[in-house]
Amino acid sequence: MKLWGARFEKEADKRLNDFNSSINIDSRMYEEDIDGSTAHAQMLCAQGIISEKDLDDIVKNLSDIKNEIANGTLIIDENAEDIHMFIEEELTKRCGDAGKRLHTARSRNDQVALDTRMYTIKRLGSIKDLLKDFIKILCNKAQKHVYSIMPGYTHLQPAQPITFAHHLMAYVQMFIRDISRLDDAQKRCSVMPLGSGALAATTHNIDREFVKERLGFLQISQNSLDGVSDRDFVIEAASALSIIMVHLSRFSEEIILWSSREFNFIELDDAFATGSSIMPQKKNPDICELIRGKSGRVFGNLQGLLCMMKGLPLAYNKDMQEDKEALFDCFDTVCACLKAAAPMLESMKVLEDNMNSAAAEGFINATDCADYLVKKGIPFREAYRIVGQLVKYCIKNSKVLETLDIDEYKAASPYFDADIYKAVSLIECVNNRNVTGGPAPDEVKRQIDFAISCCQSF
Known part of the structure; x- marks a missing residue:
């Protein structure tokens, strides 16, 4: 008979059990369940609701169960309804009535909410650590390439000169924002729901502050209905993880493009690329393609969570059991992507000469040429027109701005002088962009x- 089966005359049908069970999903929260139960038992004893002997029996046996699950000597029963019932049933087998007293003043509803919050806080922290490591790799790679000139693009067309370091640091900013979002999500997740009961709290004289302090939560939930039915923290975590996947997917697309023969800006290490079963020349960026593809499953999990919650009345509904599979998959996917991307990035070779050659061919110094005229007193729109005509002339005559002679420049405008060659030098173009946030080497070093100081502050 199920622990909840006292009012039933029939055993649950196996088909119901199979459909209702979540043990194959939520068993990973066994540590959180045991830690939460231990704190709950300590509070019950402190409040005189259970005896010290019962507390000792409960704590000792919960600790044994936790260690035995961890070392594999206790196998979680796949026929159990969920991890919470499995642990309670196992505890009761071992210490009898003391185990039966553990569930005093709590419901599985607030117990599940507690465990899920504790697990989410822990996993958000682990993703933050992975992101910090990834940022360090990006920063180290950037430090080596603050002088490596490449084309910057808009519409995937060569636009203006930047450096490879500047490009990498754009992604660093994205990932710093991601850490900030995870940090905020952790704080909002750190609300202790235990004591909400099934929906209407409890008549027992419990001390919720005691449990909050023991488990390290920042706050206590302020409404028992909300305490058991809130899954905002799950949705927020999935949202933050989805945005991380947007950034990883965008970065992966860049690596895919840069490693192609058409760009040839980088070369992936052999240990982080794959070949073809039929084409011996192939070297494929599979890690990046998988990250790009796996982003869709994280986005889908977020959408599923939103749809699950959008029509639910208060308080707890069984629909909410679906939250954990989606949330856990988000965590697992982001974790796997970061762990695969980090060594791939760290080991990839940057082909600086190819980047520089591409930068020299795309008229990406045209804006600097126009700015040269503006500094001589010509209105920007007029300068823009003059340089546009020069570019058209260069294309017709197979030249670039650096190879025009001074007479060709002066034919376009008498304001051009010999110092134009310095102004359109790619190195000079980059060095002159020394405003905050720009690509100049000294600014990128800043x-x-x-970025490093930001990571240290989280």
Whole structure:
């Protein structure tokens, strides 16, 4: 008979049990369940609701169960309804009435909410650590390439000169925002729901502050209905993880493009690329393609969570059991992607000469040429027109701005002088963009220092 089966005359049908069970999903929360139960038992004893002997029996046996699950000597019963019932049933087998007293003043509803919050806080922290490591790799790679000139693109067309370091640091900013979102999600998740009961709290004289302090939560939930039916923290975590996957997917697309023969800006290490079963020349960026593809499953999990919650009345509904599979898959997917991307990035070779050659061919110094005229007193729109005509002339005559002679420049505008060659030098173009956030080497070095300090502050 199920622990909840006292009012039933029939045993649950196996088909119901199979459909209703979540043990194959939520068994990973066994540590959180045991830690939460231990704190709950300690509070019950402190309040005089259970005896010290019962507390000792409960705590000792919960600790044994936790260690035995961890070392594999206790196998979680796949026929159990969920991890919470499995642990309670196992505890009761071992210490009898003391185990039966553990569930005093709590419901599985607030117990599940507690465990899920504890697990979410822990996993958000682990993703933050992985992101910090990934940012360090990006910063280290950037430090080596603050002088490596490449084309910057808009619409995937060559636009203006930047450096490879500047490009990498754009992604660093994205990942710093991701850490900030995870940090915020952790704080909002750190609300202790135990004591909410099934929906209407309890008549027992419990001390919720005691449990909050023991488990390290920041706050206590302020409404028992909300305490058991809130899954905002799950949705927020999935949302933050989805945005991380957007950034990883965008970065992966860049690596895929850069490693192609058409770009040839980087070369992946052999240990982090794959070949073809039929084409011996192939070297494929499979890690990046998988990250790009796996982003869709994380987005889908977020959408599923939103749809699950959008029509639910208060308080707890069984629909909410679906939250954990989606949430856990988000965590697992993001974790796997970061662990695969980090060594791939760290080991990839940057082909600086190819980047520089591409930068020299795309008229990406045209804006600098126009700015040269503006500094001579010509209105920007007029300068823009003059340089546009020069570019058209260069294309017709198979030249670039650097190879025009001074007479060709002066034919376009008498304001051009010999110093134009310095102004359109790619190195000079980059060095002159020394505003905060720009690609100038000294400024990018500052960005790197700033990023490292940001990571240390979380």
